[in-house]
Amino acid sequence: QVQLVESGGGLVQAGGSLRLSCAASGLTFRNYAMAWFRQAPGKERSSVASISLTGGATYYSDSVGGRFTISRDNAKNTVYLQVDSLKPEDTAVYYCAAKRYSVPGPWLDADFWGQGTQVTVSS
Numbered sequence: 001q002v003q004l005v006e007s008g009g010g011l012v013q014a015g016g017s018l019r020l021s022c023a024a025s026g027l028t029f030r031n032y033a034m035a036w037f038r039q040a041p042g043k044e045r046s047s048v049a050s051i052s053l054t055g056g057a058t059y060y061s062d063s064v065g066g067r068f069t070i071s072r073d074n075a076k077n078t079v080y081l082q083v084d085s086l087k088p089e090d091t092a093v094y095y096c097a098a099k100r101y102s103v104p105g106p107w108l109d110a111d112f113w114g115q116g117t118q119v120t121v122s123s
Helices: none
Strands: 003-007 010-013 018-025 032-039 046-051 058-060 068-073 078-083 092-100 117-122
Touching: 003 092, 018 032, 018 092, 018 117, 032 068, 032 078, 046 068, 046 078, 058 068
Parallel strands: 010 117
Antiparallel strands: 003 018, 018 078, 032 046, 032 092, 046 058, 068 078, 092 117
């Protein structure tokens, strides 16, 4: 049974930072490209960042480029999203996703999803 479990969300003031984590189990982690999506109230879920199997290549959406950093630790079966210079418009539920043998990019779907972690940015 594949599980992706996110953590690290919370309430933060504008300009602050958080580090989101996603621990994967039940799959061969090194065979999966990983991504973070987010969904704000009343909006569709959208791709934020993604990372290749080895971590050598990454993708960021235009809205977060330069402020967010995705990374992975294959020894710990974990992917991270460092979110800096947060803005109120970054408020959303952030989801971790896995796609087998994929490449970084603006994913529209994934093989597996986490349950999400809430990030709320106050102004």
